[in-house]
Amino acid sequence: MTPLLIRGGRLVDPAAALDSLCDVRLRDGVVVEVGPALAAARGEEVLSAAGALVAPGFIDMHVHLRSPGFPEKETIATGTEAAVRGGFTAVACMPNTRPALDDPAVLRALAEEIARHARCRVYPVAAITRGREGAVACDFPALAASGAVAFSDDGDTVRAERVMREAAGLARDLAQPFIAHCEPEESIVARDLAIAGEARKAWHIAHVSTRGALDRLRAARARGVPVTCEVTPHHLTFTRALAAELGAAAAVHPPLRDEDDRQALVHAVRDGTIDAFASDHAPHTAPEKLGSGGPPAPGFSGLEVAVGAYAAAVPDLPVMRFVRLLSTDPARILGIRGGSLQPGDPADVTIFAERAWTVDPANFASKGKCTPFSGRTLPRKVIATIVGGVIAYRAPEWAA
Ligand code: DOR
Numbered sequence: 001m002t003p004l005l006i007r008g009g010r011l012v013d014p015a016a017a018l019d020s021l022c023d024v025r026l027r028d029g030v031v032v033e034v035g036p037a038l039a040a041a042r043g044e045e046v047l048s049a050a051g052a053l054v055a056p057g058f059i060d061m062h063v064h065l066r067s068p069g070f071p072e073k074e075t076i077a078t079g080t081e082a083a084v085r086g087g088f089t090a091v092a093c094m095p096n097t098r099p100a101l102d103d104p105a106v107l108r109a110l111a112e113e114i115a116r117h118a119r120c121r122v123y124p125v126a127a128i129t130r131g132r133e134g135a136v137a138c139d140f141p142a143l144a145a146s147g148a149v150a151f152s153d154d155g156d157t158v159r160a161e162r163v164m165r166e167a168a169g170l171a172r173d174l175a176q177p178f179i180a181h182c183e184p185e186e187s188i189v190a191r192d193l194a195i196a197g198e199a200r201k202a203w204h205i206a207h208v209s210t211r212g213a214l215d216r217l218r219a220a221r222a223r224g225v226p227v228t229c230e231v232t233p234h235h236l237t238f239t240r241a242l243a244a245e246l247g248a249a250a251a252v253h254p255p256l257r258d259e260d261d262r263q264a265l266v267h268a269v270r271d272g273t274i275d276a277f278a279s280d281h282a283p284h285t286a287p288e289k290l291g292s293g294g295p296p297a298p299g300f301s302g303l304e305v306a307v308g309a310y311a312a313a314v315p316d317l318p319v320m321r322f323v324r325l326l327s328t329d330p331a332r333i334l335g336i337r338g339g340s341l342q343p344g345d346p347a348d349v350t351i352f353a354e355r356a357w358t359v360d361p362a363n364f365a366s367k368g369k370c371t372p373f374s375g376r377t378l379p380r381k382v383i384a385t386i387v388g389g390v391i392a393y394r395a396p397e398w399a400a
Contacts, residue, residue: 001389002045003027005038009049009351013056014324015340024054026347026389033343047391049351052383055323056341057089057348059330060303062154062179062206062230062278065091065122067113068106069098074283074367079303080119082281082366084393086303087326087382089348090121091281092334095132096155102127102138104146111147120387121348123149123336125179128167134158137167144174149334152179154206155253157188164192168199175335177202177228185254186212193220196227204333205229207280209254211264214273228333230278233309234300236265238372248296249289249370252282269314269325276333277325279306283368301368305359307352308378315379326350347389355381 004026011022011034023038024031040046065079083091095101101110101124114122126148130136132155140151151171157180158164168178178196182188182205189205193216196203208214208229220227234252239259243250250256268274282299289297302309310322327350331339337346358377361369385393 001028003041003043004386004389004391005040005044005046006049006054006349006351007038007046009052009054011054011341012319012323013341014320014328015056016342019320024341024349026349026386029347029389031341031343031345031347034341047384052351052353053319055350055352056327056339056345057385057387058087058307058326058350059090059336059338060088060279060281060306061092061276061330061334063091063093063281063303064096064283064299065093066283067097067110072285072367075117076113076122077117077119078365078367079281079283080122082301082303082364083120084385084387085365085382086305087307087350087352087385088120088303089350089385089387090123090336090338092123092125092149094125094152094154095127100127100132101125102130102132104142107143107146107148119392123334125150125152125154127151128153128158128178129163132156134160134163137163137170140171140174140176144176148176149336150176150179150204152181152206154179154181157181157183161191165195168195168201172199172201177204177333179204179206181206182213183254185210186216189213189216193217193225193227197223197225200226203227207232207235207254207278208265208274209235209257210261214264214268218273228275229273230276231265231269231274232278232280233302233306233313234372236262236269236313237309242372246372248291250372251296251298252300253298266314269317274325276330277306277310278330279303281366283366284370286369289370300371301361301364301366302371304364304366305371305373305378307382308357308380309373311380312378347386349386350382351384352380352382354379357381
């Protein structure tokens with residue numbers, strides 16, 4: 001592995017409260033030195049980050065990689081190539097696969113596939129209930145021992161309150177949080193926050209999309225409930241008006257809401273209520289999105305637009321908070337390494353620039369080409385993505 005010196009960039013490291021012109025030296029998969037004007041050592045590759053921002057690698061804590069079971073939608077190879085092009089050095093993948101990620105043997109097989117094909121780090125989220133059927137809680141200690149970083153039936157809500165309460169009790173002593181998919185949103189958020197408060201279980205609300213859900217979350221936090229939450233780029237940007245324009249292609253769970261909700265979400269990013277940006281990357285085939293032979297498949301490919309889309313949605317957000325929402329805080333919520341670029345930290349780095357670009361899904365590495373951001377010009381662009389000290393992606397215009 002060639003040692004790397006990232007030179008001339010503006011380093012933004014929330015974990016160290018650092019925002020200054022700083023070089024970063026990477027060797028053997030870790031950060032070895034951070035400081036102004038470092039001299040290149042013999043044998044080191046120098047990567048110029050002049051005019052760009054250098055951040056701890058971005059982590060998307062909510063993606064669907066569709067493995068095992070749905071290679072026509074996405075594979076570990078295509079989904080993680082989409083991730084590195086989008087600036088992500090790590091993703092957490094959801095368990096609505098076939099079979100579901102509900103058993104250590106399934107996690108072991110997935111880990112082998114990740115080891116062979118992944119272009120970035122992949123952390124599995126295991127199911128809360130067997131088969132994601134909402135009836136029988138999984139064996140959480142066994143799944144945690146097999147690498148699960150969280151538990152979720154994402155894609156579906158655990159409808160039976162008794163099952164959710166029992167699951168929370170069984171998982172309460174594990175560090176892995178529950179990630180809740182809440183539909184109908186406000187009543188399930190209220191129910192889950194009550195259970196989280198009783199069980200003192202770390203709870204993360206996925207893809208928050210309404211003002212009412214945010215109000216309940218703030219109130220629960222004020223009571224000391226250990227709850228975090230995320231927001232997607234599409235809920236921060238679009239409203240149900242898009243469905244009138246795009247029809248089936250705008251289908252997503254939870255659905256796009258009203259302008260009042262959208263504004264509440266943007267405000268919640270600014271005021272710190274939101275803990276993480278997460279794309280809910282949900283690729284489907286074109287016929288599935290159009291609903292041939294059934295209802296339209298919900299969701300959009302998000303990894304390759306997320307960084308630009310968040311910048312467009314909350315343009316006045318300080319860049320330190322932008323990086324924290326994409327890196328430091330998702331790492332903390334999932335209890336994984338990353339989110340910091342100090343000596344000894346993993347050599348996972350995202351380099352990005354204030355540079356406008358236009359979304360063309362035909363260029364996506366993801367197999368899913370549906371995005372409501374198609375044709376939009378976004379203000380922030382990923383320049384390079386470094387995973388474990390290796391350049392996994394470099395924008396063509398930055399390759400020189
Ligand atoms: O729109 C969505 N698509 N929301 C989800 O929660 C699941 C996801 C999927 O897996 O397609």
